[in-house]
Amino acid sequence: MDFTGVLEQARAIGDQIVDWRRDIHQHPELGFQENRTARLVADTLRSFGMEVATGVGRTGVVGILGEGKPVIGIRADMDALPLQEINDVSYASQTPGVMHACGHDAHTAMLLGAARVLSQMPDRPEGEIRFFFQPCEEAEDDEGKSGATRMIEDGALDGVDHVIGLHVASDLPAGQIVIEDGYTTANVDTFYATINGKGCHGAHPHRGVDPIFILAQVINALHGIRARRLNPIRPAVISIGSVHSGNASNVIPDDVQLTGTIRSFDDATREQLHREIEAVFGLTRALGGDYALRIVKGCPSVYNDPQVAEVVRGAVIEMLGEDVIYRLEPGMGGEDFSYMARKAPGAMFLLGAKRDQVERPHHSPQFDLNESVFPLGTALLTETALRLLRGE
Numbered sequence: 001m002d003f004t005g006v007l008e009q010a011r012a013i014g015d016q017i018v019d020w021r022r023d024i025h026q027h028p029e030l031g032f033q034e035n036r037t038a039r040l041v042a043d044t045l046r047s048f049g050m051e052v053a054t055g056v057g058r059t060g061v062v063g064i065l066g067e068g069k070p071v072i073g074i075r076a077d078m079d080a081l082p083l084q085e086i087n088d089v090s091y092a093s094q095t096p097g098v099m100h101a102c103g104h105d106a107h108t109a110m111l112l113g114a115a116r117v118l119s120q121m122p123d124r125p126e127g128e129i130r131f132f133f134q135p136c137e138e139a140e141d142d143e144g145k146s147g148a149t150r151m152i153e154d155g156a157l158d159g160v161d162h163v164i165g166l167h168v169a170s171d172l173p174a175g176q177i178v179i180e181d182g183y184t185t186a187n188v189d190t191f192y193a194t195i196n197g198k199g200c201h202g203a204h205p206h207r208g209v210d211p212i213f214i215l216a217q218v219i220n221a222l223h224g225i226r227a228r229r230l231n232p233i234r235p236a237v238i239s240i241g242s243v244h245s246g247n248a249s250n251v252i253p254d255d256v257q258l259t260g261t262i263r264s265f266d267d268a269t270r271e272q273l274h275r276e277i278e279a280v281f282g283l284t285r286a287l288g289g290d291y292a293l294r295i296v297k298g299c300p301s302v303y304n305d306p307q308v309a310e311v312v313r314g315a316v317i318e319m320l321g322e323d324v325i326y327r328l329e330p331g332m333g334g335e336d337f338s339y340m341a342r343k344a345p346g347a348m349f350l351l352g353a354k355r356d357q358v359e360r361p362h363h364s365p366q367f368d369l370n371e372s373v374f375p376l377g378t379a380l381l382t383e384t385a386l387r388l389l390r391g392e
């Protein structure tokens with residue numbers, strides 16, 4: 001089978017991929033509650049004659065095709081977001097307050113398409129393909145773990161040599177593909193801090209310790225980390241997202257609460273950021289106050305292995321031509337595919353899916369996709385998996 005064949009087969013089941021996507025879109029489920037979606041996925045995979053494991057990573061599903069080495073994993077996520085859809089379309093969400101506003105419905109449908117094409121391929125190369133239908137990419141459970149971590153804990157990635165995945169992009173031209181080497185998303189960590197002072201009358205600040213004055217120095221120093229403490233060529237950003245203190249214009253409060261996000265690409269910078277933030281809060285003591293600081297590590301950065309990315313790029317160019325390659329600088333967003341890509345060298349590509357001239361950002365109530373690109377996603381996942389099986 002040549003690559004034209006794969007694209008033709010994916011196009012031939014285009015309507016079915018759209019049907020799966022619309023079915024899932026109408027019945028969105030939040031993270032670790034993807035019971036209906038998981039059932040649909042498992043039943044569909046079984047109808048292809050595949051071996052299926054359910055309840056992997058709580059609500060995840062794994063389909064297994066073939067055996068032996070190498071083992072290639074393909075990942076799609078299944079969860080929706082707590083948003084009320086405002087699109088007036090026949091397939092709009094039927095669940096109030098829940099919506100597939102990041103395209104994970106499309107990821108699931110395109111991977112089902114790849115499972116169908118690959119399971120019906122008579123001359124499939126030797127090796128195993130593992131289809132990961134992952135729960136809860138967008139959130140974490142009460143132990144701070146997202147779906148990818150839960151699946152890894154359940155052994156889903158054991159023995160996997162390479163893992164690939166895609167993400168749709170509602171703001172990129174339909175059919176354009178982004179596949180870059182190296183870091184493509186950030187380490188996403190969060191800090192929670194309290195600055196303790198000593199409240200008093202606003203007319204007599206010398207009788208207390210003003211935590212709001214201390215806050216002003218802390219904010220300056222936090223932003224100074226990026227500017228003065230980090231190597232300028234290492235990407236990183238700290239953003240303070242909330243500050244809460246005080247109730248009255250003439251009362252100096254006891255304390256200030258602040259939170260923020262800490263983002264970076266490489267691990268050394270990540271660790272340095274945590275140390276520098278701790279040091280900055282030491283300022284509170286120099287100024288007569290005190291602090292409590294908690295830094296919570298979130299998902300790590302996605303690192304696209306250059307060799308795997310090259311295999312994806314080769315599939316894109318031979319199947320669709322150079323013109324569809326869209327160059328995009330990496331961003332400081334987060335994506336928990338990173339946990340899988342740290343278990344097995346992998347790569348994630350973006351599939352442009354802009355529907356119309358309306359702005360439909362991810363995580364917005366008007367999010368929607370251009371469904372005509374779905375066969376491209378299915379074909380690229382399929383073709384990349386075949387090339388990785390053949391060791392190309």
Ligand SMILES: [Zn+2]
Nearest residue numbers: 102138362363
């Ligand atoms: Zn999202």
Ligand SMILES: [Zn+2]
Nearest residue numbers: 102104137167
């Ligand atoms: Zn997403």
